[in-house]
Amino acid sequence: MTTVVQQKENKKNSSKTAPLPQTPLKLTPENYYSHETDWQYMSFSLFKDFEQCEARALAKLKEDWQPVSxxxxxxxxxxxxxxxxxxxxxxxxxxxxxxxxxxxxxxxxxxxxxxxxxxxxxxxxxxxxxDNMFNYFYKPGKKEVIVTGKIDGYWWKGKIDSLVLEQKYFCDLKTVDDIHKGHWNVDEHRYVPFIQDREYDLQMALYQEFIKQTFDKKCQPFIFAISKQTPPDKMAIDFNGVDDQYQIQADLDKVKELQPHFWKVMTGEEAPVACGKCDYCRQMKQLSGFTHASEIEV
Known part of the structure; x- marks a missing residue:
């Protein structure tokens, strides 16, 4: 069944693509979230979309489809x-x-x-x-700072919630349902914290690199998480542990491994891979045969 979705994607995505720009547009607050700059810069959110389902990500990017949520x-x-x-x-x-x-x-x-x-x-x-700690670290920073950078020759963009260059750190504010809720990781077969589930460690690794390329300063990442509970829970999070540093390097290695294919999908050089399970794939799916009851994927 996934094959049928893939065949439809191959035909549908053979047009409306463009070559990768050598010099992308200068980013401004007005065009940062535009589809035009999304075609020229990879971003954390776009990379995550492609990780989850390339067919869905490309359809969203081309404005052929939008999720209903x-x-x-x-x-x-x-x-x-x-x-x-x-x-x-x-x-x-x-x-x-x-x-x-x-x-x-x-x-x-x-x-x-x-x-x-x-x-x-x-x-x-x-x-x-x-909260005194939040006020001390988060409030003094310059807000919504646009940063750009290259990873192995590919352009990326990011937006920093609160940047304190003088003290060499930056903060990101995250709103979550429950800070201590476990999220099932299919690959690792275990529950993981929201940071890992939503790949915020990858986001911090990327932003640290783009700040360094934009301002020539290596800044320490902090996350302030606030929950949507009554009363709200809160947590200040750093990435100074040994495992955190290992994870940040692993995240950047993953980007270098996956991004060439994602860009080729965007430029039409390679066909997107459909996951066969997301909302987009469910909408596009056409039955093509039977599945053995004992082989249903979960």
Missing amino acids: SPVPLLVGNYVHSYFESAESHQSFVSENRKELMTRPTKSNPDGHLRAEFTVADSMIKTLNN
């Missing part, structure tokens, strides 16, 4: 992030997303009220605001 979890994260970026950014975010943030108007409340998820987000913000 609730935007609320992403909006909660952006709501918290925008608050700690600046008052102006937070007000702009609230204004632009008011329809999603507020309940429907009623006769008794014509303006509606803040949805429960964003009431929790306000609690998350208050929890961080009241």
